[in-house]
Amino acid sequence: MLDSNTRGILEKLIDEAVIKLPALLFVARANKSAWHIQNETDYVMGVAHGRIMTAFLSDFVYRYRREPSLDEMTEASNVIFKRSAELKKAAFESG
Secondary structure, three states: OOOHHHHHHHHHHHHHHHHHHHHHHHHHHHOOOOOOOOOHHHHHHHHHHHHHHHHHHHHHHHHHOOOOOHHHHHHHHHHHHHOHHHHHHHHHHOO
16 A cells, blocks of 8 residues: 555656646657557557656655555556546647
């Protein structure tokens, strides 16, 4: 189980991803054919999830000097997925 501090860090990472998502979508659209992107929204959602998880893992290992357990990873993924609608909304609002 994630403690409140770790959960707060994860929430902050998601907040930052929401802010950066329009720029990510812009880059994806500009490179859609070169990168063989079929669905821009799916692409940026996958990239955003990956960036959040990578930052979360880096912070977790730095703070606790260990890899997160399967339960901790699952909880982190669930937190991200619960905020997926917010991430998608940021993508749609960016045009």
